Amino acid sequence: MSPPVLDRETAMTIQSSREFAALARTAKVGNDGHRVGPSPVNAVIHYDIGALIFSQGDRAGNIFTVTSGAVRLSHLLADGRRQVLAFCMPGEVFGFAQDGIYSFFAEAIEDCSVVAHSPQEVRAADNLNAALSSLFSAQSHMLVLGRQCAAERLASFLLDMAKRQRGRRCVELSMSRADIADYLGLTVETVSRGLGKLQKDGVILLHSARCIEIREPQVLRDMVE
Amino acid sequence: MSPPVLDRETAMTIQSSREFAALARTAKVGNDGHRVGPSPVNAVIHYDIGALIFSQGDRAGNIFTVTSGAVRLSHLLADGRRQVLAFCMPGEVFGFAQDGIYSFFAEAIEDCSVVAHSPQEVRAADNLNAALSSLFSAQSHMLVLGRQCAAERLASFLLDMAKRQRGRRCVELSMSRADIADYLGLTVETVSRGLGKLQKDGVILLHSARCIEIREPQVLRDMVE
DNA sequence: CGGACAATTGATTATGCTCAATACTGGTGG
DNA sequence: CCACCAGTATTGAGCATAATCAATTGTCCG
Numbered sequence: 001m002s003p004p005v006l007d008r009e010t011a012m013t014i015q016s017s018r019e020f021a022a023l024a025r026t027a028k029v030g031n032d033g034h035r036v037g038p039s040p041v042n043a044v045i046h047y048d049i050g051a052l053i054f055s056q057g058d059r060a061g062n063i064f065t066v067t068s069g070a071v072r073l074s075h076l077l078a079d080g081r082r083q084v085l086a087f088c089m090p091g092e093v094f095g096f097a098q099d100g101i102y103s104f105f106a107e108a109i110e111d112c113s114v115v116a117h118s119p120q121e122v123r124a125a126d127n128l129n130a131a132l133s134s135l136f137s138a139q140s141h142m143l144v145l146g147r148q149c150a151a152e153r154l155a156s157f158l159l160d161m162a163k164r165q166r167g168r169r170c171v172e173l174s175m176s177r178a179d180i181a182d183y184l185g186l187t188v189e190t191v192s193r194g195l196g197k198l199q200k201d202g203v204i205l206l207h208s209a210r211c212i213e214i215r216e217p218q219v220l221r222d223m224v225e
Numbered sequence: 226m227s228p229p230v231l232d233r234e235t236a237m238t239i240q241s242s243r244e245f246a247a248l249a250r251t252a253k254v255g256n257d258g259h260r261v262g263p264s265p266v267n268a269v270i271h272y273d274i275g276a277l278i279f280s281q282g283d284r285a286g287n288i289f290t291v292t293s294g295a296v297r298l299s300h301l302l303a304d305g306r307r308q309v310l311a312f313c314m315p316g317e318v319f320g321f322a323q324d325g326i327y328s329f330f331a332e333a334i335e336d337c338s339v340v341a342h343s344p345q346e347v348r349a350a351d352n353l354n355a356a357l358s359s360l361f362s363a364q365s366h367m368l369v370l371g372r373q374c375a376a377e378r379l380a381s382f383l384l385d386m387a388k389r390q391r392g393r394r395c396v397e398l399s400m401s402r403a404d405i406a407d408y409l410g411l412t413v414e415t416v417s418r419g420l421g422k423l424q425k426d427g428v429i430l431l432h433s434a435r436c437i438e439i440r441e442p443q444v445l446r447d448m449v450e
Numbered sequence: 451c452g453g454a455c456a457a458t459t460g461a462t463t464a465t466g467c468t469c470a471a472t473a474c475t476g477g478t479g480g
Numbered sequence: 481c482c483a484c485c486a487g488t489a490t491t492g493a494g495c496a497t498a499a500t501c502a503a504t505t506g507t508c509c510g
Contacts, residue, residue: 075368078450083371085364098361124349131356136323138363139310143300145370146308146410150466177489185371190466192490209475209489225303375498402457415498417458434457434507 043116047108056105060097062116063130066090069112070174074182075104084183086137087175089164093130110174145185148224153184154194155223158204162214173210268341272333281330285322287341288355291315294337295399299407300329309408311362312400314389318355335399370410373449378409379419380448383429387439398435 044067047053053064056076064071071088085104088094094106119127144156157180161171173180177188184191195212198204203220205213214220269292272278278289281301289296296313310329313319319331344352369381382405386396398405402413409416420437423429428445430438439445 075364077368077372081372083368085367096357096360098357103361103364124353128349128353128356131353131360132321132323135321135356135360135363136328138360138367139300139328142310142363142367142370143302143308145367146407147302147306176487182371187467188489189468189491193466196490412499413457414459414500418498421458 044113045116046113047111049108049111051108053106053108053114054095054102056103058102060095060100060102063093063095063119063122063127064106064114064116065093067113067115069108069110071112071114072107072109072175072179073104074107082182083185084179086134086141087179087183092133094134096131096134109179150184150186150190150194151197152223153186154191154198155220157184158198158212158214159217159220159224162217170207170211170213173212177209269338270341271338272336274333274336276333278331278333278339279320279327281328283327285320285325285327288318288320288344288347288352289331289339289341290318290355292338292340294333294335296337296339297332297334297400297404298329299332307407308410309404311359311366312404312408317358319359321356321359334404375409375411375415375419376422377448378411379416379423380445382409383423383437383439384442384445384449387442395432395436395438398437402434 043062047069053071054061066088068090071094073085073088073094075083075085077083086092086094087109088106095102097103144153148156158171161173165171175183177191180186181188181191186194195204195206199206201219203214203216205215207213268287272294278296279286291313293315296319298310298313298319300308300310302308311317311319312334313331320327322328369378373381383396386398390396400408402416405411406413406416411419420429420431424431426444428439428441430440432438
């Protein structure tokens with residue numbers, strides 16, 4: 001990829017959402033909002049699909065655990081190029097900040113619930129485990145971004161999504177093609193073509209754009225080795 | 226990049242270095258090898274250039290802090306493609322493992338000294354800080370691998386190296402072109418051509434292959450935004 | 451000095467991007 | 481209920497970037 005002459009879509013303005021996030025943090029404290037012994041602040045917050053949880057550049061506050069739905073973590077360059085760092089599913093933790101500033105956006109890509117923790121109130125061991133999970137997934141994604149071709153990236157992605165939805169017949173994607181592309185370091189066109197090819201080869205079946213049946217998981221596994 | 230028909234060089238055999246690492250761990254315990262209060266085991270270990278510290282697939286033991294020299298962390302695919310995850314310089318910590326198994330190789334790319342810590346003996350807060358540093362650098366590298374073109378990747382790399390050697394006139398590279406290529410998700414040829422172009426444009430000056438003077442840091446900064 | 455490895459340079463190719471047009475989908479209002 | 485619209489996805493054609501293949505030069509050690 002070369003630096004684009006024109007912005008993707010009309011590149012989102014990087015704006016602080018400090019007020020927004022502060023509002024959200026106090027809003028809709030759930031059933032478990034009362035404090036329980038030495039546990040973290042179980043402030044359950046609900047975000048509608050598309051809602052911004054925090055912005056790149058915001059002063060960091062809480063860390064969050066997803067309890068339902070899905071969250072997209074993405075970093076935006078000045079010219080509009082975007083890298084999706086991770087999709088966070090239930091059980092996953094996000095919001096670790098560098099020097100007190102969030103270095104990426106966190107947005108709800110489905111209606112979702114998260115639990116906000118004050119980092120100080122979480123046991124250090126829990127924080128460490130969460131940070132290590134993020135680290136390992138970042139490291140394996142570096143492999144995908146650095147050394148796999150488009151077809152292999154899609155195979156990795158589909159297997160990863162399938163693993164997180166074990167039990168379902170079909171993989172339900174909560175993200176758009178643009179999100180997938182920005183996660184895999186590709187363009188929407190390449191993602192679309194790649195999925196089309198996998199379907200033509202009988203490896204997957206697209207019930208709809210967001211619902212994919214994996215018919216030959218072993219073929220995907222062979223692609224990523 | 227597409228899956229290579231032939232291995233890079235003659236792809237390194239993935240072999241367990243359990244015996245080797247065990248040996249190394251007990252060898253050459255340095256001056257600070259005695260235990261000091263509640264501190265970690267300050268077992269200082271020296272590795273010669275090229276030495277293997279641990280292998281991908283090894284049962285995990287200690288975590289390590291680099292005190293001198295440089296360490297390359299790399300992940301190898303079955304067909305020989307390699308992704309360098311990080312170059313660890315003095316002060317940096319490596320060796321966090323997933324499910325008790327190291328998921329990458331750690332090798333000395335210069336003569337170097339590391340301090341081996343038993344993870345249990347390190348304060349959780351220190352582990353967390355080390356893990357978060359690795360996470361943040363992995364995240365920013367995902368941006369490089371996913372969304373920057375070859376010239377931008379080189380600019381990012383040179384600026385990063387320069388930052389770690391603040392004070393020097395020239396950036397001294399401890400790694401080969403192949404290492405740089407595998408770190409940046411490029412080929413050696415592209416790295417070489419890219420550096421050549423930067424030199425032709427007067428942005429850098431190659432005193433030797435491993436010694437680069439940055440004449441126009443601002444140009445590099447503008448490239449990465 | 452010679453040999454092995456590392457780095458550079460050149461020519462060609464292919465993968466994935468860009469630009470462009472078309473099809474599909476879900477939600478809204480007549 | 482259906483037409484419409486906007487956003488999303490797919491498909492097509494041509495091109496550019498970086499990979500591949502190949503040859504040469506440079507450098508470090510013994």
